[in-house]
Each structure stands twice: as structure tokens, then as C-alpha cells.
Amino acid sequence: MIFDLLLAAALLWSAAQALTTPDLFRAVVMFIIFGLLMALAWVRLSAPDIALAEAAIGAGLTGALLLDAVGHLRKKQRNRSP
């Protein structure tokens, strides 16, 4: 029960952080944390199939794609600024 409440609070917190932080890299990291916590939530809801998919695709692959995008954006900015 306490674990579930903490999990729900952490989910809301990481979601709010991912949406509101001005730093893109931080937002992506918060998004990945949100995905991993979401996978835990699915396990708690006894849906391990969805938990596996969420951890692998929601947090892993999407996170990697977003990090890649942030890297490209930074490279572009660096090339433009000097």
C-alpha cells in the first residue's frame, strides 16, 4: 500500500518534471525514469506483459531516440553559434 502510494507520487512527480523542466536533456532523463516507474506500476497491476513492453519500448528505445535527438540539436546549436 505504502509502496503503491510512493510509486504513484513518483510517477506524477517525474511526469511533471519531464514536462516542465527547461533543460531538454533533463526532460529526456525524467521521461526514461517515468517509463521505468510506469513498468513497475504495470507489474503492480499484475500486467507483466505490458510492463515488459513498456520497459523495452517506452523507456529503452524511445529514450534512446530522444537522447539521440537531443544530441543532434546540441550539435546543430554548437555549429550555429560561433
Add this chain to the structure above:
Amino acid sequence: MKTLLNVVVLLLASTLGLALGWSMLDLPVAAVRLPEQVTAQLDMSGVAHPVTAVLLNFRGYDTLLEIAVLLAALLGMLVLPRHVAGRENRPVPASTMLQTLARLLVPLMVLVAGYVLWAGAYQPGGAFQAGAVLAGAGVLLHLAGLLPAWVTLGQTLRAGLAVGLLVFIAVGAAVMAQGTLLQYPPDWAGALILAIEANLTLSIGLILAGLYLVLTNSGERA
């Protein structure tokens, strides 16, 4: 102006949230008890895990369309104009530590993918999760500088991307002889599902890895 916009967005979002919550509470009780029906028919499906039975047997059509959508998404990305100068064909070599780790981890990941695929018959797992693990292995290899980004796709790669959907359609068409699309004969169901899932795993892994490996090259302009 910006505060006004924020207030409008906040109002719209909260209205949507309230409407969604209200309609959730307002939903009628389902008329058919699907979990009981699945349990009752599970013996016919050829697998022992209800989720796999629904995904690959009872509602196999949905999964067929799903893999078609994934393939279409990657094909859509491939027809977009890409920057294919070929300069960035060689990956940037990463540190020796990362390379060694990737060399150690990737065989294990392939093993895990095989296990998850096999375990899908009787416990949580299956083609999609196994494919995602394979895709993760591909992305890791690229990040460690061991696998170049996909600039041009060779014949073997194209065949691998399509084989899941093609085998699925071929099985669906073959069992159509006895009446219904994708209704496997109970004796053969287990073997057919495993064959479909093995090919799906390969294709899903390549497609998901492709979403990364095709895109990662397209922005490389100096």
C-alpha cells in the same frame, strides 16, 4: 499573450481530463466476460499463456495489422529525403570499455530474446518483447561504434524486415483453405504460432532497430 495562451491550454487540458474521468465512471458493465471465454478456449489455442493466446490466435488479425503498421512506419521513414553522403558511414569508435561491454552483452541479449520468445508460450513474453530486446542490442552495438548506421539497405536486410509480415500472411492464407482467416487447426496451432513468432521477432527487432539506425544518420550534416 503567453499567459492567456497558458490559461487556455490549462482549461482545455483539465476539461479533457474531467471528461475522460467522467466517461470512465459512466461506462456500462461489459456485456461479455472475455477473460472467462479466453480461459475456456485456452486448450484450443496451442499455447498456455492467455495473453499470447489472444494476441496470436483469438485476435491474430490485430497482431497482423500491427506488424504491417510497424513496417509501414519504417518504409515511410525510408522514402523521406535523407542525407546520404556516405561520409558518416563509419561509426565513431567508442571507448574500449564500452566496446568490450557491448561485445559481452550482445550475445547475452540475443540469448535473452530467444528465451523471452520461447517463454511467451506459457508465461509473459513473446515476439514483441523479444524483438525489442534484439533492437536494444542493435542500438547498443551502434552506440559502441561496432555497427554502422543504415545508409543503404541491402537485400538481406530488406528481406529480414519483411519476413515477419510475409510469414504471417502466408500462414493466414494457408489456413484459409479450411474456412476462416488465421484460424489455426488446434493440433498445429502451437507450432504455427511459434513459427510466426520467431519470424515476427526477427522483423520487429530489425524494424525497431531501424527506426534508430536509419534516423541516426540522417541528421549528420556538418
